[in-house]
Amino acid sequence: MSKRKYVKQPLSEWMKGEGPDSDVVISSRVRIARNIRSMPFPMMAEPQQSQSVMEQLLDVAESGRLNGLGQLERIRLSDLTELEKLVLVEKHLISPNLANESRNGALILSPNEAISIMINEEDHLRIQCLCSGFQIRQAWDWASKIDDIFEEQVDYAFDEKHGYLTSCPTNVGTGIRASVMMHLPALVITGQINRILSAVTQVGLAVRGLYGEGSEAAGNLFQVSNQITLGQSEQEIIENLHQVARQMIEHEKAARTKLLSESRPRVEDRIRRSFGILTQAMIMDSKEASQRLSDIRLGVHLGLIDDVKDQTLNELLVSTQPGFLQQTYGEALSPEQRDMTRAELIRSRLATGS
């Protein structure tokens, strides 16, 4: 196994297209923010302090206490190129903040890439668990167990009133951010999406695009997450998100059924056009790619397209991103070459159907 597998291959656990409701939910994620008592948060830490935070947290992985997760990779961000960091961001294994801002940043990664533990991000420790499909409770269970293991070794910044203390007051208390990534094309096509998203934000949840804050909901992908971290228990937070996501899934499924029964010719036409374009086009920018791949995904789940796997579509989500294309085909790609390479990659993946 190559040392650089995690930057060379697109496949991560979350892309497998498995798990409950994977026809709507692509992935479920929980991340827990923790800090070490008395140590300045990464933003205020002197280099030797963040160095010692890094060593202390990497030691927990070194000690064998996390061996239940398999053979862990321990990666210092300073050992990666800018491009390799970008690829890890595109795979959702690290945050842009860790890639761009951290000093003495590090990453502990499980072999299936479902667990990624970031060190010296905005907080000293961020434990992320990323599952395929609708498995938000499972993601919390895993993340919480890893949290317990670190807690045996590390004196966390915690107080009875405010809970786990974090660099940003929006994370204090439980320190958890739970999110569900959903593909909602039928709600978009039938014009129901705005009403639903506004209802979702009214119950204290946030909606974002594929690449988090500020990213557009390209490809009909929506990420729904909790905003409140203080005054609700982790179970409440997870259950609230679970309930709301459950309702969104049911609405999307109902809208799909309605689309098929009421406007099948138009929907089928749209999907087949996109399939035709993706299997023939020579130049494909990332925006068009994500829109048309969304059509293909819908086609697969409506039973209109056979032999394209969810896993292929999920891998294409990542492997058609700019960083990943450059990683695979060379750093010096011009924007047009990049669009040509993207088109070629999509053609070949859809042709083999694997």
Added chain:
Amino acid sequence: MPGMRQTPRNAAFYENREWGKNGAAYLRNVRQGKGRTHPGNASRVSIHSLLSGLLDFEATKANGGTKQVGLQCENCGMTYTQFSKIGRFGCSHCYKQFSERLDPLLKRVHGNTVHVGKVPKRAGGKLKTKRDIDRLKKEMQGKIEREDFEAAAQLRDRIRELEKEMNG
């Protein structure tokens, strides 16, 4: 839905997370005495000022209208003014140092001010020990009043053990 707040959260505060990336650079410059760097673009500046507005508003309210200057964390050196500019604490002690101004802000962001979730096992253990010590002290007092000095001495030793355990 039970247990869910029906009002939207303060959007400006959350959007702030976006330029928070610049916060690190800002703070480094503050520490190195380079003065203020402006966040990258116009929209970031406006979000920035929205957040500052929110935090300043809370600060003013907490002090009955007069803005207090010089509130600073003894552990990491961050001032409340810096915190209100970047929306990030410098260390866990900042929560104590700025506590008088914190609750209105937390209330606004989370609708709550008190944690009800998970507790570290170790902190949980300490809490339990503290309660045990309080209980034993009461018991010891009772023994002394009843002039059962032997039992009181045993309790005293047990209390010392627990205190050692808790501080060690």
